[in-house]
Amino acid sequence: MKLNDDVIDSRDIEERIVELEKDNNLTDQDKEELDQLTAIKKDVEDYSSDDWEDGIIFVSQYYWQDYCKDFAYDCGYIEDIDRVNTNPLIYCVDWEKWASEMKYDYTSTEINKVDYYFRAY
Numbered sequence: 001m002k003l004n005d006d007v008i009d010s011r012d013i014e015e016r017i018v019e020l021e022k023d024n025n026l027t028d029q030d031k032e033e034l035d036q037l038t039a040i041k042k043d044v045e046d047y048s049s050d051d052w053e054d055g056i057i058f059v060s061q062y063y064w065q066d067y068c069k070d071f072a073y074d075c076g077y078i079e080d081i082d083r084v085n086t087n088p089l090i091y092c093v094d095w096e097k098w099a100s101e102m103k104y105d106y107t108s109t110e111i112n113k114v115d116y117y118f119r120a121y
Contacts, residue, residue, distance in 0.1 A: 006063035008116065010044065010056040013037050040109055047107050047120050058109070058116035068099040 020026065020034040041052060050056050059067045072078050072093075079087050107120035 006060045007067070008058040008111070010041070010052045010058070013040065014052065017041065036111070040111060043109050044118060048118060050119060056118050058111065058118050061108075061115040061117070064102075064117060065095055065099040068102045069095050071102065072098065 017034065017037050020030055020037070023030065026034065044056055045052060048056055078090055078093070103117065105119060106117040108115045108117050110116070
């Protein structure tokens, strides 16, 4: 897990927290990372009804629109015939608007100066 990936799973963050907590020779940078990851975990537990241990997905602001488009296909909102764009409806979809609407079910947290969205209910 890198804290600048497009998608981050809370289980990977938890694994890194445990790894850092076990290390007796933390550098200042490691201590900063541990503090940041612990703060993210607390922030998420305050806002999300999903369980941290079961996996909460964080989506980078830079990948958000692509994530929302994939979500629409995965949920069957738009027919996915191997995503070969045979459905003419996809040319009418305002993906930026769709991504904006999806934010109503999400909140964000900052990881390494990048906003990441996660489900907030």
